[in-house]
Amino acid sequence: MEACCCNLEVDVNGEETFMVDKAVITQYSNKFARLFGKCGGATGKLKVIFHDFPGGAEGFELMLKFCYNNGIADISPSNLFLARCAAEYMEMKEPVADISNLLELTEKSLHEINYWTWSDVLIVLKQCQNLLVLDCSEMVEKCLDTIVGRLVLASEASPCPSTSSTDSSWIRFSCDSKSTESVKTSFTRLTWWFEDLLFFSPLLVAMLVKSMLTRKMDHVLISKFLLYYQKAKFSTSTTEEKSKIIEMVIDMHYDMDLSCVPCKTLFGILRVTLGLNISKCSRNRLETMIGSQLDQATLDNLLVPSPYGISYLYDVNLVLRFLKAFLRRGNGPVTPIRMKKVASLIDLYTAEIAPDPCLKISKFLALATALPDSARDSYDEIYQAMDMYLEVHAQLSKEERVKICCVLNYEKLSPQACLHLSQNKKFPSKSAVQALISQQSKLKNLLHVTPSTSSYNDSPCSSNGSAQKVKKDKTSEQVVLYAGNFDLSTDNEKLKAHLQGMQWRVMELEKFCRKMQVQMAKITKSKASGNSYAKSLPKLCS
Incomplete structure (x- = not known):
């Protein structure tokens, strides 16, 4: 030249x-x-x-x-x-x-990237990251694909990622020593690479995870890496950096199979976001994921403090959004079993927040009415929550108390709850009457299950072996209510005594039914063995 x-x-x-x-x-x-x-x-x-x-x-x-x-x-x-x-x-x-x-x-x-060591690939990625051209570089994609490919092979075939590398991160997990291998736990063999990738930026981690999802890597392992990354990076990150990290963690979980992400994990992420200003999109995604698994949550999970500026103690609006997400989507079909689990959880939550003096009636009613009536087999928990709420909010008007009581399904209240309600002065008189009518109706239905049309019922199931006679007193089955002129304060003791009498009769009928169930079980067993006990079959079952 x-x-x-x-x-x-x-x-x-x-x-x-x-x-x-x-x-x-x-x-x-x-x-x-x-x-x-x-x-x-x-x-x-x-x-x-x-x-x-x-x-x-x-x-x-x-x-x-x-x-x-x-x-x-x-x-x-x-x-x-x-x-x-x-x-x-x-x-x-x-x-x-x-x-x-x-x-x-x-x-x-x-x-020639396939012949590079693990450290060589990481060096190139570190340079890519430092030059801030991650989103458009073919080289970055090839390096990430190489990393994911080796991790897939390592997880499927061997706890050792490679035998060609000599750098420290590979030596720590060498396969050469059987004694070393015997000491390692399964978790360590699967997560050896977590520490090596901590220098990744949130953008590079997002690209890595997308490649992992494309290659069908285990979603549980990916989730563990994301949480490990988030925890490790938070110790040295600014508030703004923390927001970017947790947004990435949320967005990546949103693309996973939610059945692989425990509800506990999602609530842990939620707790981290409370002090951070994350994007509305990421927050909505997190709430949707939690809502879809609400039947797996616990009461402690839901007790999230209210955001700054809200007077009531717990974030009721957050729980209502969880409920909306559960009913809209759910983690699979919203089966009756899942619905009942959520109803039980919400009843516990409602009872927990009811004593809050700052809780508005609109929020209380929104929780109590969020789920359909079919979700609850019993309204006892809701009644207890109402009782506590009315106790704390004594200043409520009669109209507001009536509005609260309209939530109750009296047919699904236990006799004990109805008895308590009949004496509860915090509830409107009309509610006590409805509870008594409901119990009277259920008692009639129980009495009508007996097939005998006579005034007596012969039972072979008495303790002394002789038939017991249960006389049906028609006058005791009825509570006469006079067109709105019912005076609860005057007749309260009579109603109480009458209800207690009905409760006693219900208990006796329940005992009788249990004895019949035992007899039926014996008969079924004897038929299976070839014996016949037709003569001992109770009249009610013949």
């Missing part, structure tokens, strides 16, 4: 100034060839200023070495990404002359 003359001054990002030969650089760079072609026959020294050269002075110097060495460069994982970015920036894809192409050299080196 002819003697060089330094006729071009290049300022690279304000870091360093290089004096170079314009002719040497131009024959390799289409960018410079086009730039100086516009200058015509300009003489004297020229100056070019770069403000965004990838890799800064280090990247430009690497490109210069290639140009001044007749198109020869020593490309390795440690400088591969710098060389590639410089080549793309200087437009070295189609050289002016028939000479070597820096971009082609980087491509050739990248094709």
Whole structure:
């Protein structure tokens, strides 16, 4: 090559100034060839200023070495990404002359990625991340695919990721020693790579996880990595950085199979977000995921403090949004069993927050009416919550108390709850009457299950072996109510005594039914063995 003359001054990002030969650089760079072609026959020294050269002075110097060495460069994982970015920036894809192409050299080196060590791949990714070109680099995708491919093989075939690597992160989990292998736990063998990837930015982690999901990696393991990453990074992150990290963790979980993500994990993420200002989209996604698994939650999970500026103690609006998500989507079909579990949980939650003096009646009613009537077999828990709420909110008007009581299904109240309600002065008188009517109706239904139409019922199931006679007193089955003129305060003791009498009769009938069930079980067993006990069959069952 002819003697060089330094006729071009290049300022690279304000870091360093290089004096170079314009002719040497131009024959390799289409960018410079086009730039100086516009200058015509300009003489004297020229100056070019770069403000965004990838890799800064280090990247430009690497490109210069290639140009001044007749198109020869020593490309390795440690400088591969710098060389590639410089080549793309200087437009070295189609050289002016028939000479070597820096971009082609980087491509050739990248094709050998399968022979790189684990550390080599991480070095390239670290350079990619430092140059902030993660979202558009083919090289990043290839490196991530290589990492995921090795992790898939490691999890499926062997606890050892590779036998070709000699760096420390692989030595720690070497397969050469059987004694070492015997000490390792299954968890350690699966999570050896967690620590190595902590330098990843949230954006790079998101790209990695998407690749893992595409390759069908275990979602439980991916979730564990995300939580490990979040916990490790939080110790040194600013509040803004924490928000970005937790948003990424939420968004990645949202793309997973929720059956692999425990409800406890999601509530743990929720607790972390309480002091952070995360995006509305990520928050909605988290609440949707929790709502879809609400039947797996516990009361402690739901007791989330109210956000700043809200007067009541717990975040009732959050729980209502969980309920909405559960009813809208659910983690699979909302079966009756799942619905009943959620109803039981919400009843416990309603009773827990009822004593809050700042809890508005609208919020209390929203919780009590959020689920359909079919979700509850018993309204006793709701009644207890109402009792506590009315106790604390004594200032409520009669209309408001009636509105609360309208939630109750008196047919699904136990006799004990009805008896308590009949004496509860915090409830409107009409509620006590409805409870008594309901119990009277249920007692009639119980009495009508006996098939005998006579006034007596013969039972072979008495304790002394003789038949017991249960007389049906029609007058005791009825409570006469006179068209709205019912005075609960005057007749309360009579009603109480009457209800207690009905309760006693219900208990006797329940005992009788249990004895019949025992007899039926014996008969079924005897039939299976070939014996016949037709003569001992109770009349009620014949």
